[in-house]
Each structure stands twice: as C-alpha cells, then as structure tokens.
Amino acid sequence: MLSSVFAKTLYDRLRSFRWWCLGTLAFIALYGSVFPSLHGKQSLNKLIEGYPQALKGFVGFGGNLDIASGAGYLGTEVFSFWGPIVLVAVAIAAGSAAIAGEEERGTLDLLLSLPVSRTRCLLEKLAALVCEVVALAFVMWILLVIVSSAAGMGVSAVNLAAAMLGLVLFALDFGMLAFAIGAATGRKALAIGLSATAAVIADVLNALAPLASWLDSARLVSPFYFYSHGDPLRHGIAGTDTLILLAIAVVLGALAPHLFRRRDLSTP
Template structure:
C-alpha cells in the first residue's frame, strides 16, 4: 500500500521533471548563468553545474544530486528502522520471535524484503525517466540511466542497512532514524563541500555520497569499484545487524 504511493510519487516527479526539460534546453542563458555562479553555488547544484542544459546535466542537477537520493534514503531508513526497532516498539517482536526462527534469520529476511522493495522503487525511477525521455525527446542513454538509478538505490540501501543496524543495536526506532538521517545529512555536506573546500577533499572518500556520485554514473556508466564499495558496506552493515540483534535483550 505505502509502496504504491511511493511509486506513484516518484514516477510523477520524474515525468514532471522530464516534461520541463525542453524549456530548459532552449534557454542557453541558464548555462551562462551557472558558469558565472560562484563555486559554492555550483557545489550545491551538483558537479554538473557547467552543462546544466544537457540531458545528463539537467537530470543530475535536478534529480540525482539531491532529490532522488533523499527520497530513497527516506524510504530505506524508514523500512530499515521499522524492521527490528519498529516491531520492538510496537511490541509485536515478542510474538514473532516466539516462532522457531533464529533471530539472525529474522534480520536477514527483513533486510531482503527492504532490498526487494528498494529495487522495485529503483525500477520505477528508471522506467519513469526512460518513458519520459522517449515522450519528450530527451536524449539520454538508457544504460547510463540504469547505472545512475542503481547507484542511487545502493546508496539508499547503505543508509537503510545503517538504520537496521542501529535499530538492531538499540531497539529504539527514533534513535535509529535520527542517527541514520543525521549521518546522511553530514556525509552529503562532506561530499558536496569537498568539491569547493580544498581541505575537505581527502575526506570526501569517507562519504557514501562519494561512491554514489563521484564517478558520474549518469555520464560514464557504472564504476565497478564505487558500486562494490556501496554494496559491500550495505551487506556488512546487514551482517552486523544480525550479529548485534542475536546478542541483546528484547525491550518490553
């Protein structure tokens, strides 16, 4: 039910953005404006500020730099925190764990459910953009589009797994959401500011957003290493969740 609303919302957003593109592409003054903007403005519009009017630049700036990852992270963090800590807060975990299932399996199956729903949402994102591009004559490679959508959903899964791990450790959903969200905001700023603040540059690799955006998947396709870093850390956090959850008392 709630997934259906997410899918409708994301599809509508994509179609709206793509429909708006022809207007932008016919306004070269925008490119000029962006070229003259100060560095710190560019940092917050995304690395693609200079070619804002190209299809990839437009989608990067309007969607993939901030909007899409934000939506995916909200989706996954809410599911990841609900999986263990949410049920624990509602009190249904006692009933669930009275079944002959080991705790680690409960965590892994819930993580798998979160991954499957995120992948579906990623597929919605890709199809809506592909359909919109075809309808409004936006020239963008479908393979690169898929690379960007996949990177975005992996970034979401990383933060979802982080929320799952925090919930498995503390049993408190509020804490899991709060800490995961704060970490997402902090690492987003770390990555985007590192583009302009020279001192931050060496630290940008600590941000999950670096592995999502730095290789420009929308323009250059999937970067194997960056993709692997996101995937492996999401899996590691999931395994950690199972380990942490096995060891502690279930809250009343």
Template sequence: MLDDVFAKTLRDQRRAVAVWAAGIVATVAVLAGLWPSVREMFDDEILGEFPEVMQRLFDMETMTTGSGFLNIELFSIVLPVVFITYGIGRGSRLIAGEEQDGTLEVVIVSPVTRSRILLDKAAGLAIGVSALGAALFAATVVASAVAGMGVPVTHAAIGAVAMVLLGIQHGWLALAVGAAFGRRGLAVAVAGVVAMVGYLLHVMGALVEAVAPWQPLSPFTQAVGAGPVSGDVPLGFLWLALSSVAFVSVAMPRFDRRDIGTA
C-alpha cells in the same frame, strides 16, 4: 515461518512502495516537461553567470544535455533524499518499530533464528527500495524518449542503481541500529546523522581543498560523484554495497544475544 517473515516484510510496504513510486514517476515527468525550455534557455553566457563554486559542485556545464539536466535537477539532491528517507523510515520500523509496538515477540519465540529474521527483513527492505529504483528507471527512459532528452538506457540504469544503493545502505544502517538497540528513534537519528555528514563531506570536499582527500568516503560521492546518469559504473558502488552488508553483519551478534524489549 521463514517465508512468513519475508513475505510479511513485503506485504507491509506494498502501499508505501506504490505511493513513493508514483511520486518518483510524477517528479521525473514534471522535470522532463521542463526540459525543452531549459535546453533553449541555457547557453554558455548564462551558465557563466553562476558562481564558479556552484558550477564546479553541480557540473553545470552539462546542463544543456539531458543526462546533465537530470543529474543536476534530480540525482544530485532530490532523489538521494527520497531514497534515503524511504530506506531509513522502513529500516527503523522493521525491527525496532515492531519491538516497541510489541509485535516482534511473536516472531522471536518461533523456531526461526534471530539472524535469519534480520536477514529476511533486510532482504525485504532491499526489494522495496529496488522497486522504487525500477520505477525511477522506467520513468527516466520513458521521459527521455517523450521529451527528446537523449538519455541512453544504460545511463538511466546506472542512475537508478546509484539511488537504490544509497537507499539500501542507509536503510540497512537504520535496520542494524534498531536490531542492535531496539530503539527506533536511535535508529533514525544515527542513520540520519550519517546521511547529513555524508552530504556535507560530499559538498565540502568539492569546495575546500583540505577536505577533498576525505570526499571519497562520502556515500553521496560514491553514488553521484561521477554524475549517476552516465555511462560509467563508479567503484563507489562496490563500497556502498559492502558497507551495507557490514552494517547488518555487525548488528547480528548483538541482536542474537540481547533481551527483546530492553535497550
């Protein structure tokens, strides 16, 4: 049964992972196709026409490098939204969604402990998000080579890991809220609000001096603050991982005790 819970979690997301991975690969390919034109178009004079706030927020002075171009066009907003959306959507469905559909009881009445069920589903979700990260990594490496972007393999790997950690963190938060309260809508709402607040904190911290001390608390800053497609592994990766584990750990006692099918 342990294998059944984990294997079912993987099976249920196979098609979704394939579709989302294809979308990620296509997006990277399109952006890579634009790179030669962007490289020739942008120079110091053109970059200077952008507002200083925008230059500082998106580190636009790096736009003429392959890594900087990907950071600004993909890894700052687009890919974080993709990975977070996938994580929240799947995480909210794994327990709360199954409970509301009436299919979770079949697993709950088995000899498997609820804690182990939660852990198996969390692991399955993490593997699904990691598969998207693998697709992103491969697409970035290939696109860089074909388009002459000059993105080192290690930089592409760090960028992919940043997106995976963001997806897992928000996905496990949605999973944890769903496990604790059995309501998928609540799980989506809580994780979605956390994502929006985190992004606002990331942006406002770069623009408003009074908010700057709080900016490191943002998951976005922890993941992409240093430019994810870079040679540095941010300390924020550790906080993303630890907070993800904390979400599931806190929800576990509540999931163990509560009556399934009731809020």
C-alpha cells in the same frame, strides 16, 4: 499470502510504497515536461556558473553542471536532489521499521516466540528492505527511460540503469545503517535520526569538498562521492565506486545479526 517474515514485511510496506510510486510518477512527469523549455539554453548554464562554489557543489552531479543537456538536467534535478531524498527516505523508513519499529510496537515478542531464529528473522527483513528499495528504483528507472526518450534527453536506458544502481546502493548504505542501529538498540527514532544525519553529512561533505583542500580528502568517507563522482549518466557504471557502495551496505547488513543476537529484547 503471509507465509514468511519476508512476505509479511513486504506486505506491511506496501501501503506507503504505493504512495511513493505515485509521488515518483508525478515528479518525473513534472521534470520531463519542464526539460524541453531548458534544452540547449546556454544562458542557463552561464547563470549557474555565476553561483557561489558552495552552492554549485550541491546542484552538480559528478562535477557536471550542464543543465541544458539531458544528462546534466537529470543529474542535477533527479540524481543529486530528489532521487536520493526519496530513495534514502524509503530505505531509512524500512530499515528502522524492520526491527526497531516492530519492537517498539511490541509485536516482536510474539514473532520471536515462534520457531524463527533471530538471524533468520533479521535476514528476511533485510531481504524485504532490499526488495522495496530496488522495486521503487525500478519504477523510477522505467519512468525515467520513458521521459528521457519522450523529452529528447538523450540519456540511454543503460546509463540510467548505471546511475540508478549507484543510487540504490547509496540509499541502501543508509537503510542498512538504520537497520543495524535498530537491530542493536530497538529504538526507531534513534535509527532514523542517526542515519538521516549521516546521509546529510555525506551530501554536505561531498558538496563542500571543492571549497577546502582538507575537505577534499574528507569526501572520501562520503558515500555520496562514490555515488556521484563517476558521472554514470554520461559514462555508465563505475566499477570501483559501485563496489565501495556495495561493501558499505554489506558490512552494515552483516553487522546487524551480530548486534541483534546478543541482546535482550525490550519489554513491550
């Protein structure tokens, strides 16, 4: 079963993955069961309209604050809040564990004493990271499709997939950042800390952008902006935004082997 670095890495992640799946199931069931009582309640939207702008930036998804509609509700609750937290957390956990985690535990020495090149080791771990994030997103998607139709949210499976693709790429941006920092330094806490900070900054930049004009251009460095502003739950996939998110992940992923190849492994 453990016949490659790829398989071994996935196997290691499986334990926590089960719990993430279970949590996802619980959350989506909860969200689904609450929605029918909000459906069509315009008074709720009025309430949100009265929120300070700074707050609205955090709860909206793609500028849409209509939480009495299915798309608005999922956008606010799942895609701009809980979904990114979970998927980014999983991606950063996997990214920091890949090289830095194994290096700090001291098992990387023996692994790289085997006839496996550093680049190959890295690429297999990177593939495992992508698989884990995609798999959890797939579980989320299936549950959302079920809940959306059961609770009458009226968001199509295709648009959910479009939003989920954006979310996967958004999470991978930070997962790859953690991966690259871990590969460059071998320090897990550093990888987690920096990439989590980057994710928070991305969210805050995007949320506060409407408050100040100088922030409006600053949001263009925020992956959260490219993830959310096209409102994929309503309009489906946004080509350019998707490509930008993908490009960030690819560049960071491609940087990792380069940084990893040239350095000394730390002594366990």
